[in-house]
Amino acid sequence: DAGVIQSPRHEVTEMGQEVTLRCKPISGHDYLFWYRQTMMRGLELLIYFNNNVPIDDSGMPEDRFSAKMPNASFSTLKIQPSEPRDSAVYFCASSLGAGVLEQYFGPGTRLTVT
């Protein structure tokens, strides 16, 4: 298995632009997680899905952030409009269980908003 796939690996954009991050989970995993990591705040859970349904989005910072999972093999995290404080590494992870089984992380997308 190729593991969790994320794209792009790096994204540099200007403030105000829309950013879309993509994730393909491991086949058969029914849980998908989006995390954001910064030096100041560490690794924060933004949202997670079970069987393509959002279960907990309490970590989504504000309305500028949205996430979708149209099918079992694809998810997107969108930021519109982007701001410099959104600069971070965004990780996608998948698992066979939430909180009871280990998560497998993608390589991350390093986002820089100027």
Added chain:
Amino acid sequence: GQNIDQPTEMTATEGAIVQINCTYQTSGFNGLFWYQQHAGEAPTFLSYNVLDGLEEKGRFSSFLSRSKGYSYLLLKELQMKDSASYLCNNDMRFGAGTRLTVKP
């Protein structure tokens, strides 16, 4: 809310043993996980405890006390490649991580 606390940094010598502690507060409990993260890379799973006691996996062991909300990760026979951040995880939330530096 949920607090997961662990030391920010630790330093140890190659070949030695180091213990990284984690305390947590949560209304529900499904298990306590430890992940390793090398600089510039994604976290990778190390160990999992759901019952009290010690789980051993080679050079790495993890201990859990649910009544105390306490866990530790024990690394034996430290190697230079063990220099990394170690993240405590409970209920899908992560602690800030402990950056371990192994010196010759």
